[in-house]
Amino acid sequence: MEENELKQIYGRNIKRIREERKMTQDALSEKIGLNEKYLSTIETGAKWGSFDTLILLANALNVEPYELLLPNGKEVSIDSKKTKELMLRFRTNLNELVDTVEEFLKV
Helix, strand or coil: CCHHHHHHHHHHHHHHHHHHCCCCHHHHHHHHCCCHHHHHHHHCCCCCCCHHHHHHHHHHHCCCHHHHHCCCCCCCCCCCHHHHHHHHHHHHHHHHHHHHHHHHHHC
16 A cells, blocks of 8 residues: 555545544644644645644544554454454453452352
8 A cells, every 4th residue: 555545544534533523624623733724634635644643633533543544444353363362262261260269269
C-alpha cells in the first residue's frame, strides 16, 4: 500500500466516524484543539498530522488508533489459531487458579 492510499483511508475513516458520531468538523477540531481547516486537510488525505494528532482523534472519536488506518470493511481478526491457543491456555490456568483458591478456602 502506498502512502497516498493510506492517507486517503485515514481521512475517510475520520470523516465517516465523525459523521456517525454526528459531529461537525468544527466540533471535532475544537474538542482536540486543532484548526478546522487543518482537520479538513487530514480528512481529504492531503496531510497526515502527527502521531499525537492520531491519538487525539482516536480518543475524541472513541475508537482505537489502528481503526483509523484500516481500509473500510476490514477488521482485525482475533479468531486466529494463535489467539485460540492463547485463550485455551488462559482458561486452563484460570481453572487451576480457581481450584487452588477453592482448596485453600476449604482448609
